[in-house]
Amino acid sequence: MNSRLPQRYADRASVNTIREVFDYIRRYKGKTFVLKIEDTLIGHPLFPLLMKDIVQLHDIGIHLIIVTGTRATIEKHLTKAKINTRVVNGIRITPKSAMPHVKLAAMEVVQTVISHLSADNASGIMGNWIRARSLGVREGLDYQYTGYVEKIQSSIVHKLLGQNFIPVIYNIGMNATGNCYNLNSDKIARQICLDLDIEKLFFIRAQDAIPTSGLELPPGSQVHPNGKIYSNMDLDHVDFMLKQNKESLSFENLALLTYAKTVIDQPKGVNRVHIIDGRREGRLLQEVFSSIGGGTLIYGNQYAHIRQATLEDIPEILHLLDGNIKKGNMIIRTASDIKDKINAYHIYAVDHAVYGCGALYELGQGWAEIGAVAVNDAYKSKGIGRGLVQYIIQAAQKKHIKTLFLLTTQAADWFFEFGFVWANPSELPQSRREGYNPERNSRVLLLKL
Numbered sequence: 001m002n003s004r005l006p007q008r009y010a011d012r013a014s015v016n017t018i019r020e021v022f023d024y025i026r027r028y029k030g031k032t033f034v035l036k037i038e039d040t041l042i043g044h045p046l047f048p049l050l051m052k053d054i055v056q057l058h059d060i061g062i063h064l065i066i067v068t069g070t071r072a073t074i075e076k077h078l079t080k081a082k083i084n085t086r087v088v089n090g091i092r093i094t095p096k097s098a099m100p101h102v103k104l105a106a107m108e109v110v111q112t113v114i115s116h117l118s119a120d121n122a123s124g125i126m127g128n129w130i131r132a133r134s135l136g137v138r139e140g141l142d143y144q145y146t147g148y149v150e151k152i153q154s155s156i157v158h159k160l161l162g163q164n165f166i167p168v169i170y171n172i173g174m175n176a177t178g179n180c181y182n183l184n185s186d187k188i189a190r191q192i193c194l195d196l197d198i199e200k201l202f203f204i205r206a207q208d209a210i211p212t213s214g215l216e217l218p219p220g221s222q223v224h225p226n227g228k229i230y231s232n233m234d235l236d237h238v239d240f241m242l243k244q245n246k247e248s249l250s251f252e253n254l255a256l257l258t259y260a261k262t263v264i265d266q267p268k269g270v271n272r273v274h275i276i277d278g279r280r281e282g283r284l285l286q287e288v289f290s291s292i293g294g295g296t297l298i299y300g301n302q303y304a305h306i307r308q309a310t311l312e313d314i315p316e317i318l319h320l321l322d323g324n325i326k327k328g329n330m331i332i333r334t335a336s337d338i339k340d341k342i343n344a345y346h347i348y349a350v351d352h353a354v355y356g357c358g359a360l361y362e363l364g365q366g367w368a369e370i371g372a373v374a375v376n377d378a379y380k381s382k383g384i385g386r387g388l389v390q391y392i393i394q395a396a397q398k399k400h401i402k403t404l405f406l407l408t409t410q411a412a413d414w415f416f417e418f419g420f421v422w423a424n425p426s427e428l429p430q431s432r433r434e435g436y437n438p439e440r441n442s443r444v445l446l447l448k449l
């Protein structure tokens with residue numbers, strides 16, 4: 001055997017990694033990520049590699065929107081022009097004389113980003129798709145040409161994504177009469193998440209993710225194996241951090257955690273916000289394609305909106321089930337059927353609207369059935385169904401249920417993810433076996449708890 005030949009063999013761990021990556025590709029293909037990139041990264045030796053990684057995401061079919069941060073470049077241009085500006089609570093007051101320099105800085109950053117994209121054969125496109133308003137006078141302070149984002153012209157951005165472009169959005173917005181305002185890029189990224197259907201928001205910056213040192217961490221906090229950065233936080237942890245570490249968190253981290261919270265805590269918001277260090281090789285890919293990641297991930301509490309249904313919820317539940325009954329996905333349930341078993345029903349509710357429901361019917365002798373799992377079409381694929389089923393499985397465990405089962409005609413594949421396996425109707429408890437409708441021929445799935 002020639003020992004100089006490279007070994008043509010991948011160990012089991014790398015095969016599993018490859019499988020994990022395929023799984024993520026399947027999950028994110030066709031979805032949209034927003035990447036807010038700080039301009040301080042531009043001069044870094046690894047910046048071209050970061051841009052290459054971004055293009056790789058685009059090449060596998062993930063839609064991308066880039067928002068450029070311009071703070072350092074604006075600073076550079078203003079210093080050169082000898083214009084002093086004041087920054088109050090992280091907001092720059094922009095006098096009229098500064099605006100041409102702000103615009104110049106914005107163009108410089110956008111053009112650099114677009115040229116990196118085209119070097120890697122991707123088409124970035126810039127445009128003014130932000131409707132802005134003046135911040136005006138607040139607490140006696142005139143913010144002059146500093147503005148805030150009113151809305152994103154989402155239909156144009158959506159169209160560009162459909163044409164395989166990467167929209168690059170910068171920090172200038174116009175009001176209805178064409179006046180330009182200097183805007184905060186983090187807030188632009190946040191607004192895009194609220195106005196478009198976005199899967200993930202990334203803040204890519206020239207500093208570490210959320211650090212752990214010098215901070216009081218909530219119980220159960222998940223720290224990265226290197227011990228230095230916070231790995232995963234749910235919204236309860238974010239609340240804790242904002243409350244207990246107000247003085248110790250940097251102004252920027254405080255602001256990012258607040259934006260993350262406001263963007264996740266919305267029915268149409270994103271599920272996940274990632275804060276990563278763009279100076280570290282491969283961090284973006286690690287965050288997208290591995291469950292461990294390399295930055296700080298902030299995610300919504302799946303269970304925050306789940307509660308037991310009450311009689312007042314019945315019309316909403318009926319409405320939710322009705323569409324599925326008409327499609328033949330579910331058996332008919334009347335208001336009085338639901339009323340009789342109201343304690344079995346759990347709902348995913350935001351304010352008074354019911355976005356999803358599911359029921360746990362106890363049959364005795366350690367058996368229970370999951371049924372009536374449905375999610376409003378407008379909120380599908382946001383993890384609501386998964387959250388409900390996981391919640392119901394936990395509720396069954398607490399009730400010492402030994403075997404959970406369900407009958408489904410259309411969603412067997414989906415339930416396999418929770419560990420359900422195929423079964424035969426003859427395995428059901430007698431009371432349920434008798435009620436089994438052979439004409440409907442539903443699949444029977446079991447889960448041993």
Ligand SMILES: CC(C)(COP(=O)(O)OP(=O)(O)OC[C@H]1O[C@@H](n2cnc3c(N)ncnc32)[C@H](O)[C@@H]1OP(=O)(O)O)[C@@H](O)C(=O)NCCC(=O)NCCS
Pocket residue numbers: 026027324329370371372373374375376379380381382383384385386387407408409410411412413414
């Ligand atoms: C099944 C259902 C409850 C899932 O709700 P959801 O909130 O969209 O689910 P999640 O967000 O947790 O998961 C979505 C994923 O499941 C997949 N999925 C949804 N329905 C599926 C089905 N019938 N079979 C296989 N996969 C399915 C989606 O494609 C999506 O995949 P992605 O994350 O890769 O994009 C919802 O689609 C629904 O209401 N279906 C109609 C009613 C029904 O069939 N109920 C089950 C019988 S009791």
